[in-house]
Amino acid sequence: TQLLEQSPQFLSxxxxxxxxxxxxxxxxxxxxxxxRQEPGEGPVLLVTVVxxxxxxxxxxxxxxxxxxxxxxxLHITAAQPGDTGLxxxxxxxxxxxxRLTFGEGTQLTVNP
Amino acid sequence: xxxxxxxxxxxxxxxxxxxxxxxxxxxxHNSLFWYRQTMMRGLELLIYFNNNVPIDDSGMPEDRFxxxxxxxxxxxxxxxxxxxxxxxxxxxxxxxxxxxYEQYFGPGTRLTVT
Numbered sequence: 001t002q003l004l005e006q007s008p009q010f011l012s013x014x015x016x017x018x019x020x021x022x023x024x025x026x027x028x029x030x031x032x033x034x035x036r037q038e039p040g041e042g043p044v045l046l047v048t049v050v051x052x053x054x055x056x057x058x059x060x061x062x063x064x065x066x067x068x069x070x071x072x073x074l075h076i077t078a079a080q081p082g083d084t085g086l087x088x089x090x091x092x093x094x095x096x097x098x099r100l101t102f103g104e105g106t107q108l109t110v111n112p
Numbered sequence: 113x114x115x116x117x118x119x120x121x122x123x124x125x126x127x128x129x130x131x132x133x134x135x136x137x138x139x140x141h142n143s144l145f146w147y148r149q150t151m152m153r154g155l156e157l158l159i160y161f162n163n164n165v166p167i168d169d170s171g172m173p174e175d176r177f178x179x180x181x182x183x184x185x186x187x188x189x190x191x192x193x194x195x196x197x198x199x200x201x202x203x204x205x206x207x208x209x210x211x212x213y214e215q216y217f218g219p220g221t222r223l224t225v226t
Contacts, residue, residue: 031212042116042203042217043155050212088155092213098167100145100215102155 003027004091006103013079014111021074021087021106029091032065032072033100037086048092079110116218118204124224130192133221136185137206145215146179146189147203155203161187162209173198194225 004025013019023032031050035043047056049065049072056063060083062075072089089103117136125131137144146158159169164181172179176195181187191198201222205215 033212033214035217040219042205042220045214045216048212048214096162096209096213098143098160098162098213100157100213104154 004089004101004103006087006089006106008106009104010107010109012109012111015080016078017110019076019079019108021089021108022071023073023089023103024071025091025101026070027091027093027101028069029093029101030069031092032069033090033092034063034072034074035088035090037088037105038084043086043088076108079108081110081112084108084110116204116206116216118202118218118221120221121219122222122224124226125194126226127195128193129225130190131194131198131223131225133189133202133204133223135187135189135204135218137187137204138216139185140208141206141216142184142209143207144181144187145205145207146187147205147217148200149203149220150200158189158202191223194223196225199223199225 007022033048034046037043047063052067052069054065060077064073087106091101093099119134144161149155158171159179160167161181179189201220203217203220205217207215
């Protein structure tokens with residue numbers, strides 16, 4: 001069974017601070033996706049990282065895929081209240097990317 | 113595109129009743145997924161269809177749960193009879209058949225079984 005461990009599970013910070021969320025596994029994934037979910041809504045895809053060592057930037061968000069494609073991190077610079085939400089990582093595996101294994105999620109609260 | 117559409121958004125029912133959740137995937141997507149999300153267990157895959165054919169239903173909890181996809185633009189998830197432990201948010205997601213296999217989620221149906 002493939003497992004993805006996310007840490008921390010909960011994070012409460014002040015506006016302007018930086019933070020990093022980690023996603024770790026003992027399994028290799030063909031790619032890894034990050035989602036953000038707000039209350040009452042479905043997860044929304046932020047980014048997909050495909051290549052080991054890949055770094056992608058989305059404004060103040062930086063995503064990195066580990067060299068061995070087993071882990072990933074999400075770094076947010078100068079967090080804002082609008083960044084508040086549940087962040088989920090998901091590893092893609094299986095035939096034709098059929099399986100998406102989700103981490104438990106990191107609940108981020110950014111206080112003004 | 114309107115995105116993945118789910119109905120109803122909220123459902124409250126009594127134990128023992130039949131519940132049917134509906135999903136319309138994004139046009140052109142050939143794969144559809146049903147997930148369940150709870151605080152205790154997070155997001156769990158229930159069943160996955162490819163080209164309207166169920167491929168992996170290993171996540172379906174028990175025989176009370178069934179899912180169908182009669183055509184490329186419609187799927188249902190049925191629970192009969194429903195139980196209080198089925199209370200959760202049920203999500204439908206769809207994706208195209210090419211890498212990087214990005215899934216797009218609907219807004220979910222919040223089911224409460226009393």
